[in-house]
Amino acid sequence: xxxxxxxxxxxxxxxxxxxxxxxxxxxxxxxxxxxxxxxxxxxxxxxxxxxxxxxxxxxxxxxxxxxxxxxxxxxxxxxxxxxxxxxxxxxxxxxxxxxxxxxxxxxxxxxxxxxxxxxxxxxxxxxxxxxxxxxxxxxxxxxxxxxxxxxxxxxxxxxxxxxxxxxxxxxxxxxxxxxxxxxxxxxxxxxxxxxxxxxxxxxxxxxxxxxxxxxxxxxxxxxxxxxxxxxxxxxxxxxxxxxxxxxxxxxxxxxxxxxxxxxxxxxxxxxxxxxxxxxxxxxxxxxxxxxxxxxxxxxxxxxxxxxxxxxxxxxxxxxxxxxxxxxxxxxxxxxxxxxxxxxxxxxxxxxxxxxxxxxxxxxxxxxxxxxxxxx
Amino acid sequence: xxxxxxxxxxxxxxxxxxxxxxxxxxxxxxxxxxxxxxxxxxxxxxxxxxxxxxxxxxxxxxxxxxxxxxxxxxxxxxxxxxxxxxxxxxxxxxxxxxxxxxxxxxxxxxxxxxxxxxxxxxxxxxxxxxxxxxxxxxxxxxxxxxxxxxxxxxxxxxxxxxxxxxxxxxxxxxxxxxxxxxxxxxxxxxxxxxxxxxxxxxxxxxxxxxxxxxxxxxxxxxxxxx
Numbered sequence: 001x002x003x004x005x006x007x008x009x010x011x012x013x014x015x016x017x018x019x020x021x022x023x024x025x026x027x028x029x030x031x032x033x034x035x036x037x038x039x040x041x042x043x044x045x046x047x048x049x050x051x052x053x054x055x056x057x058x059x060x061x062x063x064x065x066x067x068x069x070x071x072x073x074x075x076x077x078x079x080x081x082x083x084x085x086x087x088x089x090x091x092x093x094x095x096x097x098x099x100x101x102x103x104x105x106x107x108x109x110x111x112x113x114x115x116x117x118x119x120x121x122x123x124x125x126x127x128x129x130x131x132x133x134x135x136x137x138x139x140x141x142x143x144x145x146x147x148x149x150x151x152x153x154x155x156x157x158x159x160x161x162x163x164x165x166x167x168x169x170x171x172x173x174x175x176x177x178x179x180x181x182x183x184x185x186x187x188x189x190x191x192x193x194x195x196x197x198x199x200x201x202x203x204x205x206x207x208x209x210x211x212x213x214x215x216x217x218x219x220x221x222x223x224x225x226x227x228x229x230x231x232x233x234x235x236x237x238x239x240x241x242x243x244x245x246x247x248x249x250x251x252x253x254x255x256x257x258x259x260x261x262x263x264x265x266x267x268x269x270x271x272x273x274x275x276x277x278x279x280x281x282x283x284x285x286x287x288x289x290x291x292x293x294x295x296x297x298x299x300x301x302x303x304x305x306x307x308x309x310x311x312x313x314x315x316x317x318x319x320x321x322x323x324x325x326x327x328x329x330x331x332x333x334x335x336x337x338x339x340x341x342x343x344x345x346x347x348x349x350x351x352x353x354x355x356x357x358x359x360x361x362x363x364x365x366x367x368x369x370x371x372x373x374x375x
Numbered sequence: 376x377x378x379x380x381x382x383x384x385x386x387x388x389x390x391x392x393x394x395x396x397x398x399x400x401x402x403x404x405x406x407x408x409x410x411x412x413x414x415x416x417x418x419x420x421x422x423x424x425x426x427x428x429x430x431x432x433x434x435x436x437x438x439x440x441x442x443x444x445x446x447x448x449x450x451x452x453x454x455x456x457x458x459x460x461x462x463x464x465x466x467x468x469x470x471x472x473x474x475x476x477x478x479x480x481x482x483x484x485x486x487x488x489x490x491x492x493x494x495x496x497x498x499x500x501x502x503x504x505x506x507x508x509x510x511x512x513x514x515x516x517x518x519x520x521x522x523x524x525x526x527x528x529x530x531x532x533x534x535x536x537x538x539x540x541x542x543x544x545x546x547x548x549x550x551x552x553x554x555x556x557x558x559x560x561x562x563x564x565x566x567x568x569x570x571x572x573x574x575x576x577x578x579x580x581x582x583x584x585x586x587x588x589x590x591x592x593x594x595x596x597x598x599x600x601x
Binding site: 088097099 | 494507
């Protein structure tokens with residue numbers, strides 16, 4: 001290990017990774033991305049199968065890309081052009097797996113100190129002690145992973161990675177399955193730790209909520225390509241690309257024509273499809289007559305059996321249930337209002353509204369639940 | 376009783392030697408990606424299906440004064456190998472090899488690969504990972520391996536007869552003595568030794584199975600309820 005204990009100047013992680021598909025596929029590359037992760041949190045977001053974990057494995061050195069270059073600051077860990085390929089042991093990149101991979105036969109303390117074998121015992125003890133305190137693991141230090149709760153295990157896995165003072169940290173959905181409060185408590189500890197170290201942290205997730213909760217920056221990955229990067233609002237909430245809108249969980253993508261702009265109210269009116277329905281949406285860069293696409297999440301639409309009065313939501317559409325699907329905890333209704341909408345509701349709600357195919361229904365959509373998308 | 380002691384001594388030597396050689400071999404079998412690995416796997420398993428007389432025959436030939444093993448041995452130590460206790464050990468090591476290697480391979484392969492990846496990412500090299508993660512998580516496999524090769528050697532007959540002959544105190548193990556007693560119609564003694572061997576084998580195997588019993592999940596199964 002080099003320069004242990006010295007303050008590290010913040011450096012970005014840059015990764016240009018190409019991975020060839022082993023079998024024949026539509027595209028010659030399974031993964032073809034070029035990303036830069038500045039110090040701090042970056043979320044790597046995408047549906048399962050997008051290549052998120054594969055990318056992390058390449059960066060960590062567990063998988064050899066067919067081509068590209070991976071570096072932290074000026075320190076190159078992989079470069080196909082110069083045949084550089086450091087083994088994971090030499091990369092100094094922390095990696096917390098989804099399964100956490102705590103060593104079951106070692107105590108929390110031994111797990112945390114695992115990566116410190118090269119240090120002298122005194123230094124090892126000091127560092128272990130400090131990180132156990134930072135992640136609130138002192139009381140648990142003699143316990144085995146099997147005796148820990150989910151959140152405690154996650155703390156231990158994070159501490160085990162960070163104690164080695166990695167130059168970058170990769171997190172593969174390590175916080176799935178935790179409730180929101182616990183998750184944010186752990187992330188606060190992680191943020192506090194990183195305020196000092198200032199390393200790039202790349203955190204994989206496929207949950208929108210997690211991006212909203214943690215993301216300062218997000219990279220959207222889809223089918224092995226970068227589909228967008230920026231702030232969560234930029235990338236996911238106002239998706240510019242149709243494909244990304246699907247990635248980000250907008251079930252409704254509706255084509256329409258701008259009718260008029262009401263600039264004082266910050267809205268515009270859009271006619272959907274064959275002008276059978278109208279929506280009020282946030283003002284976008286558009287002029288009357290422009291073709292636009294509106295993205296709405298199925299969970300953002302309300303249904304009412306009777307016409308509601310005096311409502312803050314600006315869009316009230318009349319329609320009929322075209323199809324009803326029971327998906328366990330979730331009901332998916334397709335509502336025909338001239339244009340077809342997909343609506344998610346709970347089973348209980350569907351029962352109470354006595355929904356069935358053909359039931360007349362009112363659809364309620366808030367203006368700001370509608371997002372203007374460009375192809 | 377001399378024969379029983381001889382058998383135990385032989386079995387202990389064989390188990391010890393197999394542990395030393397079996398662990399690296401099993402590690403290689405568990406993790407190597409060599410495409411012809413299956414040949415080695417087959418070779419290791421051969422003693423499982425071969426009649427002991429066949430293995431014993433080839434071992435005897437190899438250990439003879441003209442055989443490669445025998446001539447090398449006499450160059451090194453100045454005496455022959457056939458019909459000696461040392462010869463018996465070498466033959467038994469080969470004969471019990473699969474019993475030692477199989478549990479080790481299963482144990483090594485059973486270690487979660489994510490743990491190995493985690494160890495590598497934390498900076499540990501191959502040897503360090505083996506010593507600190509793989510071996511401690513395979514201790515049951517190591518114990519099973521040692522006990523099975525011990526038990527298997529204790530009960531062997533054919534190979535011992537071929538390679539060792541029947542020399543009291545040198546190569547006459549308990550299984551050979553039982554055969555001897557039956558030949559000379561001394562059923563009482565034969566029965567005593569046979570019963571002892573049976574009880575010992577059963578006890579050893581009970582211990583192995585007990586050690587490796589899976590902890591059942593606490594699921595309510597109607598026909599298992601009391």
